[in-house]
Amino acid sequence: MAPSLDLLRTFLAVHREGSLTRAAQRLSLSQPAVTAQLRTLEEQLGRPLFTRLPRGVVPTAAGELLARRIAEPLDQLSGLLDAGLDQPASLAGVVHLGGPAEFVTARVMPALAGLVERGLELRVVLGVADDLLRALLAGAVDLTVQSVRPKQRGLRVQPLCDEEFVLVAAEPWASRVAAAGDVAAALARTPQIAYAEELPIIRRYWQTVFEVRPPRDAAVVVPNLHAVLAAVVAGAGYSVLPGYLCAAEIEAGRLTVLHRPPMAPLNTLYLVSRAGAPPSAAVTAVQEQLLGVLQSWRR
Template sequence: MVACVGDLDLLSAFLEIYRCGSITAAAARLGLTQPAVSGRLARLEEQLGGPLFVRSRQGVRPTARGDELARRVGMPLDQLRHALASGEDRSADLGSLDIGGAGELMTARVLPALAPLTSRGLRLRITLGLADDLLSALANARLDLVVSAVRPEARNLVATPFVDEEFLLVGPPALARTVDAARLAEEPVKALAHLPLVAYGEELPIIRRYWRSEFGRRPPNAVSVVVPDLRAVLASVVAGAGVSVLPRYLADPAITAGSVEMLHQPEAPPLNTLYLAIRAGGLANPSLALVHSRLRERARSWGPL
């Protein structure tokens, strides 16, 4: 199939569109106008005798023919670019990737897992933030991969289950002593209602899920602090501002140190699945495929976080 094309510019444009999921984003990365990139794609499709993408308002989605072509030309084109690069550029074997995720997990697990790849020339640009914002950036080709607590809904995104977070309801010892154990067993919502909450967001995204999962209703508690960083949530809890729900990987060291205590012991630990989200066809990029595979491999040894 490739031998009939004979034009690397056409293949390069195709591959960039495939990886971005958008002709506009591909044009920006190639430094060309959108009509120029559309024209190259049209010429390639004419030479191959069929469409490589299905167009929609959300961008483009590869056809079976497009998937096959990307698999065949992705790695050879990357190797050719590397061979033609200058000496300075050639040292960057794996190129650059833009990765997004919540600051807590990126700091504790994702960056330590990926750091060894930088010795092979991988350059990482990290964006920290909330899942919805990051997934929007991914869909619009501003990011290459997002570690997301939310399963993406955009049609041009693909999500792979990554790892489960286990959540704990914790508070400082002084507040823990104010909870009546007998009432907690009988009427947990009322037993906990006097405790102020330290929340990750105004809508209590983590706390609300715990209350509904374990107690069957939304928490009636007053909120003392809202801060979009779980490390800051933990610091506020330790300082006595209130109680909160945190993933075990963050809460366990504080529990061991005695600065917080578990306030409730569920029959089965509530879990939340995290996803590795990429654009459709993104794994044709060898660097992204390597990062994706490495994170999944490391997650298998972590167990629930």
């Protein structure tokens, strides 16, 4: 027979207070009632949960394990009941979230703003995919947005959204490329502004659209896509950027799309968490919110 919720609540109060007397006060019960409920639970589970001391109690190994398993679900249930049936559940708790700076800034933070009003606390780590994945595996972050699907075991990987890459430049480069007719040939004579020396985004665009590698090294390398965007808008050369990042500049005429292939290159972003133990209510809410808002988004 599974223990009742009342017995588990009493056990958790004793575990947190370290005293039958203080637990009884916290629960508005008599100490004999608390003692009787604790004895019943121990009998049902077939093992002692506490060691009695002259002043208070300390949990056994079985007691510690039980407390770890039930504390969060019972707290979530209490939060639901305290909030009332007509109010959204409280999201009290801290979620450590990692992701690339540009995408987190432009898409993730706006999507999560409403959860903060419900009590969510966010601690955000910005960085590159490998560093963030190591932090996730080490338990330093709860969730991370990855631009490449991880292959390690022990992870839960969910497709989040697709980002579309666009080839852009400002004047006078845009006019020169348009006048040349052959886009690839004109770009071979145009400075490249890149995110990294390996030209990861530019190389992918060239290989997908033009079926060749970029013909030259980057003129400017800066490991931040906002800085790449600023350099391109200022006229330093051309680049390939996620569409969401440069949409406003294109609409305002500060950038021109140099080429519109029939199938624009896409990159899938993934929401990654550790598999195994069920996530907290706050982590689950962040997952559901991001998936609900961003899975239907593409730019």
